[in-house]
Amino acid sequence: METTSRRSANAPIRTTRIRSGTPTKSPLIFTRDLPGPMSMRRLCDMGILIPLGHESAFLSSDARTLFGRAAIASALVPTGSAACASLAAWIWNGGTFPDTIDVISRSHYRAPIYGRLIRVYNRAVPPDHLRRMGRLLVTSPLRTACDLACDEPSDQDADIRSTILKLLHRNKLTPSFCLKMLDDNPRWPGHAIGVAIFTDMKATFDSWNDHD
Known part of the structure; x- marks a missing residue:
């Protein structure tokens, strides 16, 4: 159970360990990895892949687990940013992938990542409001x-x-x-x-x- 006690700004970020055997390669699949764009569309229609943009997708099987969703988000969230809002909710809850990649960051991102716009929340976040899953930071x-x-x-x-x-x-x-x-x-x-x-x-x- 989570508590909201005040902590020092230097409080450690809680870490959720990813089980051994979790793949370290990118969970994203691109059209160039397949025989052609028709293959991507076909696999998406069959529910095997979930599309991000026109040329990228991820396995629906990966999206069924917490750590699978964290790995997918890790490939999308820019370095130094933390997943938050709708993206964080998807990581914790699953369901339909959000329309935007929501991150906490002091940077501005104008270009989409794999077909998804980045929505930036420029906010100070105490360390105890964050969790770490492998390389990914995500709001609790x-x-x-x-x-x-x-x-x-x-x-x-x-x-x-x-x-x-x-x-x-x-x-x-x-x-x-x-x-x-x-x-x-x-x-x-x-x-x-x-x-x-x-x-x-x-x-x-x-x-x-x-x-x-």
């Missing part, structure tokens, strides 16, 4: 839930809430953990939006517990 499930909730509302609000609830359930967290993290960080961009969402979720969680 709790931090990821807070980032998603604090983003501007969109026409996909119901999908975002569903993603957040899945993050909380999978990691044995509750909205109270999220409210505590936001309370500890009052200058978080979108703070009021996140507090409203988790307050609403907390009422639902409390109602469920009352009926247990």
Whole structure:
């Protein structure tokens, strides 16, 4: 279970070890690796590959495991950046690959990577809000839930809430953990939006517990 206690800025980043036997080669597959573009389309249509752009994809079997998804993200996230928001949620939850590659970075990236635009969050992130999987840095499930909730509302609000609830359930967290993290960080961009969402979720969680 994750806690939100204040730590020194020098707190170590928690590491999730990748099991031995995990491939170290790139998990991405390119058209040049296949007999031709028709082969790529055919394998995508069959569900064997999941496309990124017109000329790149990854194995759907890799996307079924946490460490497989981390390896895929590691090949996409620029050096010195950390996966966050929708990309981090995909790493933790699985499901449909996001439209953008969301990263925490002080750099700006204008060119797409393998057909996907990079969306940059230029924010200071305490080390205890990050996890390391091999070479990849990714925001923790709790931090990821807070980032998603604090983003501007969109026409996909119901999908975002569903993603957040899945993050909380999978990691044995509750909205109270999220409210505590936001309370500890009052200058978080979108703070009021996140507090409203988790307050609403907390009422639902409390109602469920009352009926247990």
